[in-house]
Every structure is written in C-alpha cells, then in structure tokens.
C-alpha cells in the first residue's frame with residue numbers, strides 16, 4: 297500500500313513538544329513516523345501528500361467515562377414533565393431513575409446512536425461507555441470508535457444480579473464493536489450491597505474484565521459507606537426499598553472500602569475520585585487504578601473538586617470523561633478540557649492537560665500503543681482541528697486547552713479512515 301504524508305502547521309505528538317511544519321507518515325494503517333515536514337519528506341519518497349494547512353494535527357480525544365445511551369436525557373426531561381431542578385446529588389439520582397423508568401428500548405437505542413455520532417463529531421476517537429440497557433448492544437456495531445463498553449450491574453437482589461451476570465457472560469464472546477471491547481461496571485458502592493460487590497468483582501476477575509466504577513463522587517456517598525447513614529440511606533434506599541442493614545457501616549472511605557479487600561485491582565478505572573484524602577490517593581496509586589475525572593458533572597452536581605495536583609504528585613494516571621448528558625452539557629472532551637483547565641486550581645501545564653485528554657484516556661481504556669499519541673507503531677488515528685487565529689508555537693497548547701467551543705474539528709481519522717460524520 298502506498299504511504300501518505302499528512303502535514304499541517306502544527307503537529308502535537310503529545311509525548312513530545314509541538315512541531316511547527318509537522319508531518320505524519322502513514323502506511324498500512326499505522327504511523328511510520330512523526331516529525332517535521334522536511335525530515336519526513338526525505339524518508340517518504342513517492343508518498344502521497346495531504347496538507348491540512350493552518351491547522352493542528354494531534355491524537356483524537358478520549359472520553360474515558362460516559363453513558364451514551366443517556367444522550368437524549370435533556371429531551372426526555374422535557375417530555376416527562378420533570379420541571380424542578382434536583383436540589384442535591386441524591387435528588388439527581390432519584391430524578392434519573394424516574395426518567396429512565398418511562399423509556400423503552402428504541403429510545404435508548406436512538407439515544408446511544410446519536411451519542412456515538414456526536415462523540416465522533418467532537419473529535420473523540422475512543423470512549424469508556426457504560427451500558428445499562430444490554431439489548432441495545434448491537435447499536436455499537438459499525439461504529440469506528442475504539443474503547444470499552446462497560447456492562448453495568450447494580451441492585452441488591454442476588455438472584456437478579458446473578459441472572460444479569462449470566463446474560464453478560466453470554467455476550468462476552470462477541471465484542472461490541474470492531475475496536476470496542478467489554479468491561480464491567482459495578483455501578484457504585486451505594487447501589488450494590490457488600491456481598492453483591494464481592495460477587496461482581498469476582499466475576500470481573502474470573503472473566504479478566506476491567507472494572508469501571510463510580511467512586512468517591514459525593515460527600516453523601518462517603519457518609520453512607522462510612523456510617524451507613526445520611527441522605528443515601530434516607531432517600532435512595534427508601535425509594536428503592538433496599539435495606540440499609542445489608543450494608544453495615546464499613547468505617548472507612550469509599551476508596552479504602554474497595555481497595556482494602558482487593559476488590560479494585562490494577563488497571564481498573566475509578567470514576568470521579570473527588571472525595572479522597574492523601575491516604576486514599578496513596579492507596580489508589582498502590583492499587584494501580586486509573587482515575588477518570590468528570591469536572592463539569594462534578595460542578596453541576598456540586599459534589600466538590602478532585603485534588604488533581606495531589607493525584608499527579610502521587611503519580612496517579614488521570615483521564616477525562618464527560619459523564620452523561622444527565623449531568624453535563626455536552627459530549628465534547630474539548631469542552632471538558634477547557635472547563636478543567638480553568639476550574640482546577642494548581643499548577644498543571646497545558647501540555648499535561650492535553651496528555652490527560654488523549655493519552656491519559658487511552659491508557660485508562662487499555663489502548664496505549666494504539667491511540668493517544670502520534671508515535672511510530674501506533675494506529676493512524678488522529679484529528680485535525682482549527683482555531684480562529686492559531687497562535688505562535690509556544691502558545692498553541694495553552695490556546696488549545698482554553699478553546700472549548702471555538703475548536704473546529706475538520707477531520708477525524710480512526711485506523712486510517714476519515715470517520716467524521718458529515719452532519
């Protein structure tokens with residue numbers, strides 16, 4: 297197959313500083329080399345050249361945590377007559393449960409299909425997507441997105457959970473998409489009884505599945521895990537008719553609760569990680585979990601701010617997720633990045649933020665070496681973005697981090713194919 301040399305004003309390899317007059321040499325669906333146009337022209341005699349002009353060529357965004365089947369949530373909210381905004385985290389969960397209850401399979405399927413397309417439109421090349429509505433799984437077939445589909449498990453009924461795990465086991469033989477693999481999502485420590493948490497994590501280990509769990513998200517969760525009391529016991533358990541006595545107060549933090557007994561394992565993905573102290577962070581690092589930050593969701597639900605600088609100092613690997621459109625305004629990691637850059641206090645460089653939004657997510661989803669960086673041997677997966685008035689090279693990373701809605705994704709190549717939807 298003939299090789300192609302893609303060029304643009306700037307190239308961001310992510311694992312190296314930006315290159316002005318950058319180029320990417322692609323052959324057989326793989327990156328042969330990235331570097332300057334002059335260098336690469338020397339080694340690519342006869343290659344077809346495609347110039348993207350005054351633009352930035354860089355890896356696709358990775359959305360490490362989302363629920364694409366809930367992408368129509370804002371419309372559903374309107375049509376179900378839910379007019380009152382939730383007052384707190386637990387009210388928000390209760391509202392989500394009420395809205396979900398009125399939906400049928402075709403609505404989830406349409407919502408998921410739209411979410412997959414919207415992800416591509418915003419330059420996302422890989423997702424860590426939570427799937428609750430298992431019969432909707434075939435919607436992923438045909439999507440060029442990379443990543444993981446985490447089959448969600450929750451509840452307090454051992455029989456129901458056992459049946460669900462059996463169903464999931466029958467689905468594992470067929471990957472959800474050509475570049476999508478299975479994972480498992482025990483929902484959260486407050487929606488599964490302790491014995492079911494053990495059952496679900498044991499299944500994950502048996503099946504060699506990565507687990508992705510909402511963890512240390514809110515103060516209500518921390519209070520419940522520690523003492524078995526608070527708004528989760530009073531409101532959620534009452535509404536779901538669960539017995540708080542099946543979850544004896546653990547006396548420890550959510551992170552300790554899951555790491556202490558070896559439930560969370562190396563390479564598992566912890567979502568949110570807001571309510572943590574130094575010893576939790578050290579435990580996350582020791583366990584070898586990845587963390588997916590969802591700052592816009594955390595701000596919308598007013599649950600607090602993850603200690604990003606402390607995580608980085610401890611060497612914890614971070615990624616970004618939008619969470620669902622039930623708590624965030626868009627599925628764009630570009631928007632999430634711009635929010636994160638301004639919302640988190642502390643000295644984190646724009647280069648680090650761009651790494652978190654791309655390679656960080658790729659690592660969290662087990663895709664390192666395939667996407668997330670423009671390096672020799674990786675798949676030919678990249679996006680091309682324009683900004684109004686691209687700045688000088690030493691300011692381009694900062695400009696990209698801050699751009700948010702003014703980023704225009706003009707091309708998204710996944711495995712050497714431009715997959716950006718036309719509309």
Ligand SMILES: [Zn+2]
Pocket residue numbers: 361362363510567619620
């Ligand atoms: Zn979530």
